[in-house]
Amino acid sequence: MILTDREIQKLLKEGLISIEPKPPLEAYDSTAVDLTLDPLIRVFRPGTAGLIIDPSAPGYKVTELIRGATDPQTITEQGWDLPRGTLVLAWTHERVDLNFEGKVAARVEGKSGLARIGLGVHVTAPTIHAGFPGTIQLELVNHGPMSIKLRPGMAICQLIIETIKGTPSKAHKSQFAGQRAR
Amino acid sequence: MMLLKIKILGEGLHPSEAFISIETKNGPEQVAVDAKSLRNGTLPIGWPVGKTAGFLLVELPRPTVSGARRVWVRKEELVPDKTARKTA
Numbered sequence: 001m002i003l004t005d006r007e008i009q010k011l012l013k014e015g016l017i018s019i020e021p022k023p024p025l026e027a028y029d030s031t032a033v034d035l036t037l038d039p040l041i042r043v044f045r046p047g048t049a050g051l052i053i054d055p056s057a058p059g060y061k062v063t064e065l066i067r068g069a070t071d072p073q074t075i076t077e078q079g080w081d082l083p084r085g086t087l088v089l090a091w092t093h094e095r096v097d098l099n100f101e102g103k104v105a106a107r108v109e110g111k112s113g114l115a116r117i118g119l120g121v122h123v124t125a126p127t128i129h130a131g132f133p134g135t136i137q138l139e140l141v142n143h144g145p146m147s148i149k150l151r152p153g154m155a156i157c158q159l160i161i162e163t164i165k166g167t168p169s170k171a172h173k174s175q176f177a178g179q180r181a182r
Numbered sequence: 183m184m185l186l187k188i189k190i191l192g193e194g195l196h197p198s199e200a201f202i203s204i205e206t207k208n209g210p211e212q213v214a215v216d217a218k219s220l221r222n223g224t225l226p227i228g229w230p231v232g233k234t235a236g237f238l239l240v241e242l243p244r245p246t247v248s249g250a251r252r253v254w255v256r257k258e259e260l261v262p263d264k265t266a267r268k269t270a
Contacts, residue, residue: 042195061247063214066195091196095218100228131228132243134216135198170228170241173183 002031003104003161016102017161020095032158034111035092038135039152041080042070042089079149082142084118090138093153097133098161100171105130106161108138114156118144121157130164131171183263185224186240186255193217204246207237207254211246219243226263 003011005028011017019033027034048069054060070089073080082088098104106128110121123139138157142148150156188202194214202225203210219226225243232239237254245251 038196038198040196055249059248061212062249063195063201063212063247070195089195091198095198095216133219134243135196137196168228169231173229 001163003163004031005029005033008033008161011102011104011161017099017104018095018097019159021093023094027155029158032109032160034155034158035094035096035108035136036153037075037150037156038091038093039075040091041073041075041140041150042066043073044070044087075150075152077151079151081147081149082119082140083147084142084145087123087139087141090140090150090156092136092138092157095133095135096128096159098128098130099133100131100168103130103164103167104161105164106132106159108136108157108159111155111158114148117146117148118142119148128159130168183226183228184230184240184260185221185263186227187259187261188220188223188225190220190223204242204253205255205259207256211248211250211253213242213244213246215243221265224261227260230260 008028012019012022023033053065066089098106107126108122108128109126110119120141120143121138123141128136186204188204191201191203191212193199194201198217199214200217200220201212201214203212215225227240227242230238230240231252236257238257238260239252239254241252246253
């Protein structure tokens with residue numbers, strides 16, 4: 001069940017989930033809340049084009065690969081142009097905490113106005129699992145014919161929050177009742 | 183709730199992330215996690231989701247660099263989280 005703006009605000013008020021900094025009222029619509037773009041993005045180096053990645057190879061480590069293949073870029077108020085056909089990694093400015101007491105999970109999705117000029121905000125990985133804490137990593141891709149100017153603080157994606165049925169194993173104590181870690 | 187012992191290796195791909203190492207049954211694994219979640223060399227992981235002789239299966243908040251979301255760790259790698267709120 002997708003939560004309405006009122007239900008999201010109720011969970012925030014009760015401390016059962018958190019979004020920091022707290023979104024202003026105008027960031028909500030009836031069933032979602034907008035999140036904004038953090039100034040820091042990671043841009044793939046031009047020399048990486050054409051290289052082949054083998055994610056199934058023994059010892060493959062995605063974080064190290066990305067660290068070695070990208071450069072951090074801080075977007076100023078003047079903005080940064082995302083060329084067509086380009087992938088960059090980005091993060092939301094807001095830190096989201098879907099702690100288990102809230103009994104919710106979420107999906108991060110694009111905004112229609114940005115989608116229509118070709119901007120995708122994730123690459124088939126929109127799920128924010130129950131219990132997730134942190135800023136949300138985005139995969140920004142410009143699928144359109146023109147460059148798209150990114151600015152820090154722009155509304156970049158929307159968070160759709162859904163209730164979960166039952167309690168995940170990692171939030172369920174009973175199977176380990178009496179367990180004592182040494 | 184339990185805390186998993188970790189070693190901080192450095193910053194993740196973003197300043198909000200910490201790159202950490204954990205000791206698993208199959209050796210060290212690295213994972214980028216929310217830096218604010220870390221507490222004195224530990225990472226909250228909720229309750230273990232499985233157990234076998236001497237080892238507990240824990241679900242990490244994010245996948246490791248090799249893609250694992252659930253990993254087996256020695257019981258000794260976990261400590262109780264006395265600050266956690268009660269859940270089901």
